[in-house]
Amino acid sequence: MALNSLRVGYVLKRYPRFSETFIVNEILAHERAGLSLAIFALGPVMESHFQPDIGAVKAPVIRMTDKQRNVEQFWNLVNEGMKALPNFAARLEEEREQNVHELAQAIGLALEVRQRQLQHLHAHFGTQAATVARLAAKFSEVSWSFTAHAKDIYYRYETDIQLARKIREASHVVTVSDYNLAWLCERYGGDRRKVSRLYNGLDLRQFPWLSPHRRPAHILGVGRLVAKKGFRVLIAALARLQAKAIPFRCTLIGDGSEREALEAAVIAGELQEKVTFTGILPRQEVAAIIQESAMVVAPCVISEDGDRDGLPTVLVEAMALGTPVISTQVAGIPELVINGQTGLCVTPGSDSELAEAMAMLLSGQDLREKLARQARKTIVRDYDADRNSGRLREIFTLKQK
Missing domain, CATH: 3.40.50.2000 (Glycogen Phosphorylase B;)
Structure with a gap:
């Protein structure tokens, strides 16, 4: 037909x-x-x-x-x-x-x-x-x-x-x-x-690539603030970075049922000066923030009810835009985030591994560039x-x- x-x-x-x-x-x-x-x-x-x-x-x-x-x-x-x-x-x-x-x-x-x-x-x-x-x-x-x-x-x-x-x-x-x-x-x-x-x-015309080589120490998380997104693990990992006196700031874009708990975890970890919650933002504004960040982190986990992310769209968008990503070995994510090639992929729920990966990208501009270039090729080919x-x-x- x-x-x-x-x-x-x-x-x-x-x-x-x-x-x-x-x-x-x-x-x-x-x-x-x-x-x-x-x-x-x-x-x-x-x-x-x-x-x-x-x-x-x-x-x-x-x-x-x-x-x-x-x-x-x-x-x-x-x-x-x-x-x-x-x-x-x-x-x-x-x-x-x-x-x-x-x-x-x-x-x-x-x-x-x-x-x-x-x-x-x-x-x-x-x-x-x-x-x-x-x-x-x-x-x-x-x-x-x-x-x-x-x-x-x-x-x-x-x-x-x-x-x-x-x-x-x-x-x-x-x-x-x-x-x-x-x-x-x-x-x-x-x-x-x-x-x-x-x-x-993605409509790749809307996602132009920009080198991540010289960007501030900004860690970005984007998504609904629900259990399967794993943002509690991210906050625990940020506390590890702070304990090691590694400079950073972090923005969490999105809203959801876990917001109050996440805000409480930020206070408990004395991270109030480092972590900002923005709520929901328009896509164009999110894309601009992605390209101003050193990395996008999607610390996905399998929630108690069995729910999990299949393959978060924000990872595809970040990789298209030239921002290195860190995520976890959940569902289809390792098909996209190939550890050491198109991003860094760690064990779900491990704040120590996540902190180590974030520290690597914060200090490694050449690594960020390498991962971002290979990631863009993957997005153009498959997404x-x-x-x-x-x-x-x-x-x-x-x-x-």
């Missing part, structure tokens, strides 16, 4: 979300290539901050009713399905155990698919979005796929999210690291012929949004043949 005749629906739990820049990057790359898209948001917007690139997206956003609060409205939706969707009664009977809210969204989405003449649905994350996309594709007789990221793979949910079933029934599954790919195939029976690794990409979204469009198109 020719690209100019393919019409795809993107199914997302919420849109837009401040932290999900990788989805916006992907959508914009599709639109640059001429793909016709519609975006379906299953839940209300919950944030007050948005990245400016949202304004460049041309695709219409259809906001689905998130909860069923009226029995009559639900039955009207079912009746519409009976009239418009093929073999709907039998297919609905097969899915009668589904959550009523997600079932209703799937019926509504299937009706939109038929009305808008969409040929394929793609969901991000294997949770609610994939549930609704699977059902809607079944009801409307179109193909569907989804991208699995991190929490949807590793978090121990109270109820089964039926990931194995979704992998089995999807036309194709994409995930963002080789580590994830192996996990999905080994734990959930994924068929390697229909599960692909595709790294999240270009236009190239990677092209592979995704090939997957969408192949499912129509």
Whole structure:
């Protein structure tokens, strides 16, 4: 099928979300290539901050009713399905155990698919979005796929999210690291012929490289302030640097449930003069701070509930911009941060190793330059949004043949 005749629906739990820049990057790359898209948001917007690139997206956003609060409205939706969707009664009977809210969204989405003449649905994350996309594709007789990221793979949910079933029934599954790919195939029976690794990409024109050779002793952490990001380990490592009288300052950009605990740890470590919390900042401002820093540190850990980062976008952005990175051996991170080649990669949870790595980069300008140059080559080769979204469009198109 020719690209100019393919019409795809993107199914997302919420849109837009401040932290999900990788989805916006992907959508914009599709639109640059001429793909016709519609975006379906299953839940209300919950944030007050948005990245400016949202304004460049041309695709219409259809906001689905998130909860069923009226029995009559639900039955009207079912009746519409009976009239418009093929073999709907039998297919609905097969899915009668589904959550009523997600079932209703799937019926509504299937009706939109038929009305808008969409040929394929793609969901991000294997949770609610994939549930609704699977059902809607079944009801409307179109193909569907989804991208699995991190929490949807590793978090121990109270109820089964039926990931194995979704992998089995999807036309194709994409995930963002080789580590994830192996996990999905080994734990959930994924068929390697229909599960692909595709790294999240950047529009590299927006991330010009700048040498890190002469920069102040500034350590930067960027991300949601939650357990899996490992910022408690970073603060403990900073205390080690201070004890050795190594000059530095540190900025933490982001917000989240751990902020109060992290601020308390800074006070307990007598680091108030060295560590600054900024809260959430626009992407352009974050990029400017990244290029003014000696390093970006992402001390990721596996949290108690099993959640972990798949491959943090901030590492990709920092490496594209020319800032050396330090991270940990969690999930797919070592695929990107190859220790001693594209960055420094330490044991998760080890504040002593992290402190040693930070000290190396603070004192080693030549090392910073070497790591940053090799990192940029890796980003250009593997993380270009236009190239990677092209592979995704090939997957969408192949499912129509």
